[in-house]
Amino acid sequence: MKLICLTFLLSLSLMVNAQNNFKETQIKFERVEKAYNEKWETLKKFIQAGGYGDQFSMIINAYKTEGKLEVWLRSNSAKTYSLFRTYDFCAHSGTIGPKVIEGDGQTPEGFYYVNVFNPMSNFHLSLGVNYPNTVDYARTGKDRKPGGDIYIHGNCVTVGCIPLTDEKIKEVYVLGVEARNAGQEKIPVNIYPFKMTNENLKKYSAQFPAQASFWKSLQPGYLAFEKNKNQANVSEVKGKYVVK
Numbered sequence: 001m002k003l004i005c006l007t008f009l010l011s012l013s014l015m016v017n018a019q020n021n022f023k024e025t026q027i028k029f030e031r032v033e034k035a036y037n038e039k040w041e042t043l044k045k046f047i048q049a050g051g052y053g054d055q056f057s058m059i060i061n062a063y064k065t066e067g068k069l070e071v072w073l074r075s076n077s078a079k080t081y082s083l084f085r086t087y088d089f090c091a092h093s094g095t096i097g098p099k100v101i102e103g104d105g106q107t108p109e110g111f112y113y114v115n116v117f118n119p120m121s122n123f124h125l126s127l128g129v130n131y132p133n134t135v136d137y138a139r140t141g142k143d144r145k146p147g148g149d150i151y152i153h154g155n156c157v158t159v160g161c162i163p164l165t166d167e168k169i170k171e172v173y174v175l176g177v178e179a180r181n182a183g184q185e186k187i188p189v190n191i192y193p194f195k196m197t198n199e200n201l202k203k204y205s206a207q208f209p210a211q212a213s214f215w216k217s218l219q220p221g222y223l224a225f226e227k228n229k230n231q232a233n234v235s236e237v238k239g240k241y242v243v244k
Contacts, residue, residue, distance in 0.1 A: 023181040029119035032177070035170035043171060050084060051075060055182035058175055059231055060114075060152070062089075062162055064096050064107055065194035065204075069152070069162060071175060072229075076182060080229040087172065090156040091163045096193040096204065097211045099131065099160060101140055102147035107160050109193050109214075110135055111221060111234045111241060113186040114176060116151070124154030124166045125173040129189050138239025139214075152189070162191075188231050196222035217241045 026032045047056065053075040061070040067089040072081040092107075099106035108131045116128025132146040140146040152162045154169035164172065179187055193211070194200045196219045205212035220243035224232035233244045 023177055026117060026119055026177050031125055032119045032173070035125065035174050039170050039174050043174060046084070047073070050082065051078075052084075053077065056179060057081075057182070057184045058179035058187050059225075060172075060187065060189045061225070062152075062189065062191045063195055064089075064092070064109070064192070067092065069164065069172070071172060073175075073179075081231075082229065084175075085171070087164055087168045089162060090165050090168075091158045093158045093160050097208055098139060098214060099136065099147060099150075102145040104147070105159055107158075107162060107191065108132075108136065108150055109191050109218065111218075112189045112191065114180075114189055115186075117173070117176065117180070118151070121151070121153055122155075123151070123157070123161075123163070123169075125169050126151040126153035127173060127176055127187075127189075129191075134236045135239055135241055190221065190225070190231075192218060192222060 027036055050073065052073045055076040056073045057076060059072040059081055061072065062068070069087045069089065070083060071085045071087070073084040074081040094104065094106035097106065098109040108129070110133065112129045112131060112133065114127045115130040116126070118126040118128060129150045129152065131148060131150040132140070136146050147160065150161055152164065152169070152172065154164060154166040156163050156165055176187055193215060194204055196215070201215060201219055205215060217240055221232040221234050221241065224243060235242045235244070
């Protein structure tokens with residue numbers, strides 16, 4: 001029993017150290033260090049005022065038509081998220097509708113997560129999104145390339161990514177580092193064509209009928225979050241999103 005307890009405590013210690021080391025590693029990069037120096041003290045004041053504590057989780061919701069990126073936070077001791085900040089896209093690429101193939105200039109739509117922290121990005125700082133997923137591969141089809149390298153980044157240019165100004169990506173990046181350092185392995189990034197109300201779904205489906213079926217599959221995730229203020233349980237099943 002003692003051996004089991006010691007093994008558990010050692011594993012827990014290694015996990016905590018690994019999490020803490022993430023921030024330590026990131027902040028060694030000049031741009032990340034500068035972002036912390038410029039943004040963290042002010043952000044921390046708002047985080048404390050919002051009741052998010054010293055450790056929090058993060059969800060990113062992005063809306064292409066509105067050109068808005070929302071950062072939602074939740075204290076690790078809380079059950080629900082609340083809106084922390086909203087940032088404007090500073091450029092747009094393509095139209096509404098999902099990314100289908102490499103080079104189409106489209107920004108993806110769907111349920112993703114941050115899979116890369118790039119402190120040496122060509123676009124100041126960047127957070128990679130795990131596009132393409134199995135739903136994207138199914139849409140693109142065999143023997144065609146779905147493309148990749150989708151990021152939330154600075155520098156205010158885009159060909160399919162979500163661009164923010166350098167000042168704004170500093171804040172989002174720092175918040176992401178803090179959430180990852182507090183133990184959040186996957187930060188959800190939900191990219192919607194628009195605020196997916198019934199009215200908007202009807203309006204835009206009439207304009208883009210080819211996308212209507214796909215957009216209906218996204219709406220339950222949007223509505224679940226609006227109702228519960230928590231990330232919906234989304235699965236990828238046979239090339240489609242299934243929300244439980």
